[in-house]
Amino acid sequence: MKDKISIRPAKAADVPEINAILNYAVMHTNYNLNTRPRSEEKAVEWFESHMRENYPVIVAQLQGKVIGWASLSHFREYSGYDSTAEVSIYVSADHRHKGIGTTLLTTLITMAEGRYHCLIAVVTDNNWASLALHTRCGFIANTTFREIGFKNNTYIDITFMTKLLK
Ligand SMILES: CC(C)(COP(=O)(O)OP(=O)(O)OC[C@H]1O[C@@H](n2cnc3c(N)ncnc32)[C@H](O)[C@@H]1OP(=O)(O)O)[C@@H](O)C(=O)NCCC(=O)NCCS
Structure with missing residues (x-):
């Protein structure tokens, strides 16, 4: 039987797993321009400020x-x-594509409709999966800023993609 993936709002207890997924990208790619992993303490602050300010955080869960x-x-x-x-x-990394x-x-776009006018994604220009994902979901690549990022000894182009909501 195929295991079912569920999408649900994140809880405080999810923060370590959320942070581990983020930190994998920080440590192994140039897609996130942080150069050091985010501490658990900072991750908790990030989550709590999102809850306080009513910004959504959602997770995909498989087998718990x-x-x-x-x-x-x-x-x-x-403002x-x-x-x-x-x-x-x-x-x-083992659940992509x-x-x-x-x-x-x-799911996030549906939650944002009626609440925000514009969504923006800031994507490093070699991140083909992210560019494809946002394009597929109706984002438009507006502008690529040449070499405004720097990580792992490389200047990195950044593309701003936006989607105007209903
Ligand atoms: C970007 C990311 C979230 C996409 O998640 P995913 O679950 O693999 O995406 P999906 O399976 O829904 O695929 C979405 C699109 O991306 C494309 N895609 C996925 N992986 C790809 C890859 N390695 N290379 C090229 N295209 C890829 C898919 O083909 C699909 O587009 P299409 O159907 O129009 O061809 C995932 O690759 C990821 O977590 N990357 C590291 C973190 C990151 O870069 N986050 C975004 C920061 S802006």
């Missing part, structure tokens, strides 16, 4: 284990951007 997550966050620290939210989405990212992102 978190295998992916997605969230919306405030975009830049200016003029309150109508825009930034997407983060991560699927654990099975449609989980698409399910997480479509």
